[in-house]
Amino acid sequence: MESTHPPLHARHWPALRFFCLAGLLGLLLGCSSLPTIVPDLDRDAGPPVQLEGTHGPLSAAQSKAILDRLSSSGQTTDIFARHLALEEAIVGSPLTTDNRVLLLQNGPATYQAMFAAITAAQDHINIETYLLDDDEIGQRFAQALIDKQRQGVQVNLIRDSVGTLNTPTAFFKRMADSGIKVLEFNPVNPLVSRKVWALNQRDHRKLLIVDGRIAFLGGINISGVYSGSSLTRAAHPRIDGTTPAWRDTDLQLQGPVVAELQKLFLAAWENQKGxxxxxxxxxxxxxxxxxxxxxxxxxxxxxxxxxxxxxxLSAIGSAETSVHLTNAYFAPDPQLLAALKAAARRGVEVTLILPSQTDSWLIFHTGHGYYEQLLRTGVKIYERRGVILHSKTALIDGVWATVGSTNLDWRSFLHNHELNAVVLGAEFGSQLQVMFDNDIAESDAITLEHWLHRPLNQHLKETFARIWEYWL
Structure with missing residues (x-):
């Protein structure tokens, strides 16, 4: 098994050293732990869910009619009756209607759509990213943004300090010299921090907003590792001769939801004192x-x-028929683990698609440590072949879907700024299901019998990785 899992790419070593330092500091200062996350799921859901459209909030009757339509078009599910009002109370952001959602399933398709939107920009471009590499793709983005800035389109960029640790200062200086506003999120150097130094809080969001009318979000960073398509068996090119293409998922969004994403970007800018x-x-x-x-x-x-x-967690707890999760980094805390096992025990089909190879050795083997107990409760686990799986998607009961930047690990839940979109209804759900089925076809099933006979060195790797679980 060792030879099938490539080592960390060289560009990840500085970040790994950073998180190891953060881990040692945490051990000295004391670690926080995940609280009981979800409010009482047995409480009354409260007032009916109210949707917002192009002209503001819809009436209760209009909102109910839309939700009834979405419910009737999907499988029998408790999502709409039980979960949505609670979700609204938890999150605070509105459900918006009148949107267009386009599913983007690999790097080339996503970049093509992004460049088209950037080229057409007339007023402003807001971009927030974890990685922005100084490679061919990064240079193309930089030049496209500089060109728009010179045309009078204001470009505002938030880039994470750790994610861009290996990107030369000159790369961003060139952008800033053109008039682009470049904001470093939580600088690693405390001397240039604009607020309380938060070494371990990182901006893991991936967001592009153009003119306040079109937005992109998901798991794709700005990096050459996404240059290869991962959709077919024939399209598994090796980017540098050793690393396969990365498999990721993004959304292109238009409609009222873009304003909600804009609010999140502007709030992040203000919070960072840009x-x-x-x-x-x-x-x-x-x-x-x-x-x-x-x-x-x-x-x-x-x-x-x-x-x-x-x-x-609330959506999984409300599931009646199916929970389909695809995720790049899987190290569940006790609550997520319990939610998945409880769903499987009550007869829900719970299926996970996880990586067979990865850019993160520690998180990969940490996740393996949970396979046995999940398999014993009936959870189905598949590992995606031939690519570096980087997607973060969920589809529940075929009608509640989410795509975004959030991994199923402690770092995403405790330390990162993350961004997801929830899309309701069987129309989009069926598109995500087709994508999920295609990934299943390119994956290997992990059976309990096979897993119980894994080599001893596999157990040792899992034990070692679990030590660092909190900081991965």
């Missing part, structure tokens, strides 16, 4: 773009608990 932004039309009148119902959810370590995690 310099005042140029006056631009950040909130144009919303337009009717489609029929999709979408909620934007941003999570922050400054909140009592991860809003994305809370709503995911």
């Amino acid at each position: 310099e005042p932004l140029a006056a631009k039309n950040y909130f144009p009148p919303p337009e009717h773009a489609g029929r999709q119902v979408v909620r934007a959810i941003g999570s922050s370590p400054d909140e009592p608990y991860s809003l994305i995690y809370a709503t995911l």
Whole structure:
């Protein structure tokens, strides 16, 4: 098994050293732990869910009619009756209707759509990212943004300090010299920090907003590792001769939900004490773009608990038929583990697609340590072949779907700023299901019998990795 799992890429070693340092500091200062995340799921859901459209909040009757339509078009599920009001109470952001959602399933398709939107920009471009590499893809993005800035389109960029640790200062200086506003999120260097130094809080969001009308979010960073397509058997090119293509998922969004994403970006800028932004039309009148119902959810370590995690746990707890999760980094805390096992025990089909190879040796083997107990309760586990799986998606009962940046690990739930979109209804759910089925076809099933006979060195790796679980 050792030869099938590539080592960490060289560009990840500085970040690994950083998190090891953070881990040692945490051991000295004391570790926080995940609180009981989800409010009482047995309480009354409260007032009916109210949707927001292009002209503001819909009436209770209009909202009910839309939710009834979504419910009737899918499987028998408790999601709409039980979960949505609680989700709204947890998250606070509205369910918006009149949206268009396009599913983007690999790097080339996502980058092509992003470059088209950037080229067409007329007013402003807001971009928030964890990684922005100084490679061919990063240079293309930088030049496209510089070109728009010179045309009078204001570009505002939030880049995570750790994620861009290996990107030369000159790369960002060139952008700043063109007039682009570049904000370093939680600088590693405490001498340049603009607020309380938060070494372990990272910005893991991936967000691009153009003119306040079109947005992209998901798991894709700006890096050449996404240059290869991962959709077919024939399209598994090796990027550098050793590393396979990365498999990721993003969304292109238009409609009222874009304003909610814009609020999250501007709040992040303000929270990081960035310099005042140029006056631009950040909130144009919303337009009717489609029929999709979408909620934007941003999570922050400054909140009592991860809003994305809370709503995911609630959705899994409300599932009646199926829970289909695809995730790059899997190290569940006791609550998520209990929710998955409880769903399987009550007859819900729980299926996980996880990586067969990874860029993170520690998180990979940490996740393996949970396989046996999940398999014993009836959870199905598959490992995706031929690619570096980086997707973060969930589909529950075929009608509640989420795509975003959130991994199923402690770092995402406790330490990272993350961003997801929840999309309701069988129309989008069926698209995500097709993608899920295609990934299953390219995956290997992990059976309990096979897993119990794994080599001793595998057990040792899992034990060692679990020591670092909290900090991965």
